[in-house]
Amino acid sequence: MRLFLVLLLTASIAGARKEKKPCKVLFTEKELRQRLTPKQYHVTQEKGTERSEKKFDSNSGWPSFFDVVNLEAITLTDDFSYGMHRVETSCSQCGAHLGHVFDDGPRPTGKRYCINSASLNFILEKSGAVEESSSLDVSGKTEL
Known part of the structure; x- marks a missing residue:
């Protein structure tokens, strides 16, 4: 019992990350199921995990980044699931789970953002023109 209280107190002290922001865009479950692939x-x-056979330098199997393009686009929240402490990244607009960020990344930030590719919308640049693409689905179900 004493160990549990120590862990609980430690978790609340360590949990000084940002709180979940209220979502700016809300979709019904039906709308989300129509817009997204399974x-x-x-x-x-x-908050599922997408396993990938393609490995990156992080050796995690997930696309990994050392920084964000726009910090306002994501929300960082403490995640104590599975008996460990991680920091979840989610969309600031709709609350969608994107992945997690860890403190063992490369310089200059020391961060490793492990982001599920199913939550990404890839943009290809061709001859100055920008074209949207998805690595997972060609049905157009790529954006929230």
């Missing part, structure tokens, strides 16, 4: 829905709405 894998995208599982990852972004049920």
Whole structure:
């Protein structure tokens, strides 16, 4: 019992990360299921994990980044699931789960943002023109 209280107190002290922001865009479950593939829905709405056979330098199997393009676009929240402490990244607009950020990344930030590719919308640049693409689905179900 004493160990549990120490862990609980430690978790609340360590949990000084940002709180979840209220979502600016709300979709019904039906709308989300129409807009997203089953894998995208599982990852972004049920905090699922997308396993990948392609490995990156992080050796985690997830696309990894050392910084964000726009810090206002994501929300950082403490995640104590699975008996460990992680920091969840989610969309500031709709609350979709994106992945997690860790403190073992490369310089200059020391951060490793492990982001599920099912939550990403890739943009290809061709001859100065920008074209949207998704690595997972060609049905157009790529954006929330």
